Amino acid sequence: MIRVVAVFFIMMVMISVGTVYSLKETTQRLQARKQQLSANILKDRAAIKVLRAEMAYLSQPARLQKLSRRFLALSPARPDQLAKSVSMIASRDSGPEKFKPASAPVDAFPLLLPRERPVMPKRDITRPPVRKIGYYDGISGKPESGK
Amino acid sequence: MKSADLHIEGAKSGAMEMARTRLVVPVSLFILGFSLLIVRLISIGILDDMSDQVTRVPSGKVDIIRERVDILDRNGTVMATNLPAxxxxxxxxxxxxxxxxxxxxxxxxxxxxxxxxxxxxxxxxxxxxxxxxxxxxxxxxxxxxxxxxxxxxxAEKRVYPQGRLASHVLGYVDMDGKPQAGVEKFFDDHLSNPERSNDPLYLSIDLRVQYIMREDLVRTMARFSARAAAGIVMNVNTGEVLAMVSLPDFDGNAPIHPGSPEMKNRNIVEPYEMGSEFKTFTVAMALDSGVVKLGDEFDATKPLKVGRQTIHDDHAKNRFLDVPEIYTFSSNIGASRIIRKVGVDIQKKYLARFGLFNKPVIELTGLSRPILPQHWGEIQSMTVSYGQGIAVTPLNMVTAIASVVNGGRLIPATLIRQNKTENTPSYGLSAAPPVYPRVISAQTSRKMRQLMRLAVDEGTGGFARVAGYRVGGKTGTAEKVVDGVYHPKRKITSFVGVFPMDKPQYIVFAMFDEPHGIKATFNMATGGWVAAPVVGDVIRRIGPILGVMPVLNVKTQYRNLIFIGNEKK
Incomplete structure (x- = not known):
């Protein structure tokens, strides 16, 4: 009986010693791994910093302008090239130049399920309010018309 | 484990046998232990990743580059950073x-x-x-x-990837890493704190706007062979400075020569007599105090004699002018007559409210106090009414003009990006908006906007006109004081423009020191010829970038009050 108990306890001791050993070993290894990872993160962060500085240097407005002049057919935007919505461009048609949008704005034609009827967003249909300015408007400090 | 060649007979044999069997246990334990070691050894040698065990890495919590925090522009482009060197x-x-x-x-x-x-x-x-x-x-x-x-x-080195572009805003650090000027010096507590190395400083500067401003100033400075130039772009509703240029400038990466002229940020360091732009304040205070109405007429038929001085008009009309005409045609006589009616006390009260008696407010060091007349009598008040005898820094000027057009609140200029972008959620906890001191009433501000618009549409600032952007503004041309007298050839010419005038968003200021007239401008070097085109060009280019929607065909108010040809329209 005693012998069985002794063997049992010896086994227990051996197993627990083994477990403790392997736990400690694993922890140490994880620790080292963690340390290495965090060191790598710092190293990468430093590298990112260098790259950001390089990017800022390469994208200096002066340099971009020079490159754009050389390789692209872009020129500064004219005020008449900007519009808030498609309907505003339509109202400009009467001028000497005809304006055509290069592409339809994405958000004006949302993708819809086939069963639904496409609906134009309401805000795009309304025309900008026409301002009427009276003869002595504003002189007496009245709020400006059209607002 | 029984060995055949060694046998002991007799009584001792039992004990011997027992010892032998007992020996089995430790021996087997030893064998087990060593075989474990062998297995582990083999596994380490064959299976494990070598690099894991070999590399000794420093335990890292602090950044490798940590001596100074980055400075970014409002879009996150790097303006100043530290690099390993x-x-x-x-x-x-x-x-x-x-x-x-x-x-x-x-x-x-x-x-x-x-x-x-x-x-x-x-x-x-x-x-x-x-x-x-x-x-x-x-x-x-x-x-x-x-x-x-x-x-x-x-070791680390401070690097400015944009070179000269925003040198006066940023300042520089010396060889020992000590900040010597600009934002670097003002925010040194933040910038030199290693624990905040991941918390860059976001400036309100927009590098694209800064570049456009600088490029236009450089070109015009060369064209008119001016000595120096300065320019500011500011948001009139938040006080954020989007561009601040002072020429000549320096490169923070190159060796610095402290004390040389290019180190001076003319926007804050040097007070200048601004000239006619002061008429904006004169008219604003006259209208706001209720002393003068828009339609009131003043005698500008002949030069005005005050004491020993005679006040002339540069664009003389030689007739009675109403307030919009005085402002639009920049009449010195008219402004003097207005201020005579308004009085010295109200003038001083309002100029103080506009912040023109104090240093400009911004996150930079080395700000200069305005230079005021020592004795402020009637003559002085008249010269001050059109911008002579009082010298303020350009930033003073810009902040004050912004308060005239933004609805009448004096908002201090700032170089720090205000966190109102969509990137920073407010979590429903929007802080109470700061209360800024009221300078003039919203009503007066509305009238002043229309007057400034007139000055561009019909008056001296015509070259600042930009289709669609409803620019308003005022020219300024002042003679410099050389050896105690005004020198007719040496001028400070400037233009302050605001757009869009129906709902002002940005103020653009350009100033040149001693420009020389050229043939294309009929040898003129006034604010309307030199500085106004710069402001116009800057607005034309930055308007789309800043998302200001152009509106064509907006009528200017009060045009009916102006006498351009033979009759009032």
């Missing part, structure tokens, strides 16, 4: 062949003197620096030389 040092006792080593070093770093390097390599000292701030390529080449006596010491 190791120093090359040498331990002479580890150098075996100084001649050859020196040759190789000079081949990598051509700006070094070979004899000096050789002396250092032969020195009897233990440790010597050869060169600071090596570039990454140079570091690589030095490492490739493979001399154990050469040491690369960790």
């Amino acid at each position: 190791p120093s090359l040092a040498v331990r002479p006792n580890l150098i075996t062949n100084p001649e050859e080593t020196a040759d190789r070093i000079v081949a990598v770093l051509p700006d070094l003197n070979r004899i000096r390097v050789l002396n250092k390599l032969r020195s009897s000292r233990r440790f010597l620096y050869i060169k600071r701030n090596l570039s990454p390529t140079q570091v690589w080449k030095i490492n490739a030389l493979g001399y154990p006596g050469l040491i690369l010491e960790r």
Whole structure:
């Protein structure tokens, strides 16, 4: 009986010693791994910093302008090239130049399920309010018309 | 475990047997233990990743680059950063062949003197620096030389990737890493705090706007061979400065010469007599105090004599002018007559409210106080009414004009991005908006906007007109004081423009020091000829960038009050 108990306890001791050993070993290894990872993160962060500085240097407005002049057919935007919505461009048609949008704005034609009827967003249909300015408007400090 | 050749008979044999069997247990334990070790040894040797065990890494919580925090513009582009720039040092006792080593070093770093390097390599000292701030390529080449006596010491360098572009805003740091000017100096507590190395400083500057402003100023400065120039772009509703340029400027990466003219930020350091732009304040205070109405007419038929001085008009109309005409045609006589009616006390009260008696407010060091008349009598009040005898810094001017057009609140200028972008959620906890002191009523501000619009549409600032952007503004031309008298040839010409005038968003200011007229401008070097086109061009280019929607065909108010041809429209 005693012998069985002794063997049992010896086994227990051996197993627990083994477990403790392997736990400690694993922890140490994880620790080292963690340390290495965090060191790598710092190293990468430093590298990112260098790259950001390089990017800022390469994208200096002066340099971009020079490159754009050389390789692209872009020129500064004219005020008449900007519009808030498609309907505003339509109202400009009467001028000497005809304006055509290069592409339809994405958000004006949302993708819809086939069963639904496409609906134009309401805000795009309304025309900008026409301002009427009276003869002595504003002189007496009245709020400006059209607002 | 029973050995055949050794047998002991008799009584002792039982005990012996027992000892033998007992020996089995520890021996088997030992064998088990050692076999475990062997297995582990093999597994380490064969299975494990070598690099995990070999590399000794420094335990890292602090950033590798940590001496100074980055400065970014409002869109996150790097304006100032720290980069690793190791120093090359040498331990002479580890150098075996100084001649050859020196040759190789000079081949990598051509700006070094070979004899000096050789002396250092032969020195009897233990440790010597050869060169600071090596570039990454140079570091690589030095490492490739493979001399154990050469040491690369960790060090950092402040780098300004944009070069000269925003040098006066940023300032610079000296050789020891101490900030000497600009934002670098003002925010040093933040910038030099290693614990905030991941918390960059966001400025309100927009580098694209800054570049456009600088490019236009540089071009015009060269065209009119001016001595210096200054320019500001500011948001009139938040006080954020999007561009601040002072020419000549410096490159923070190059060696700095403190005290030289290019180190001076003219926007804050030097007070200038601004000229006619002051009429904006004169008219604003006259209307706001209720002393003068828009339709009131003043006698501008002939030059006005006050004491020993005579006040002339540059664009003389020689007739009675109403307030919009005085402002639009920039009549000195008219402004003087207005201020005579308004009185010195109200003038002083309002100018103080506009912040023109104090230093400008911004996050920079070295701000200058305005220069005011020592004795403020009637004559002085008249000259001040059209901007003579009072000198303020351009930033003073811009802040005050912004308060005239933004609805009447004096909002201090700032170089820090206000966190109102969509990137920063407010979590429903929007702080109460700051209360700014009211300078003039919203009503007066509305009238002033229309007057400034008129001055561009019909008056002296015509070259600042931009289709669609409803620019309003005022020119300013002032003679410089040379040896105590006004010099007719040396001028400070400026223009302050605001757009869009129906709902002002940005103010654009340009100033030139001693521009010289050229043939294309009929030898004129006034604000309308020199500075107004710059402001117009800047607005034309930055308007789309800043998302200001152009509106065509907006009518200007009060045009009916202006007498341009023969009759009022």
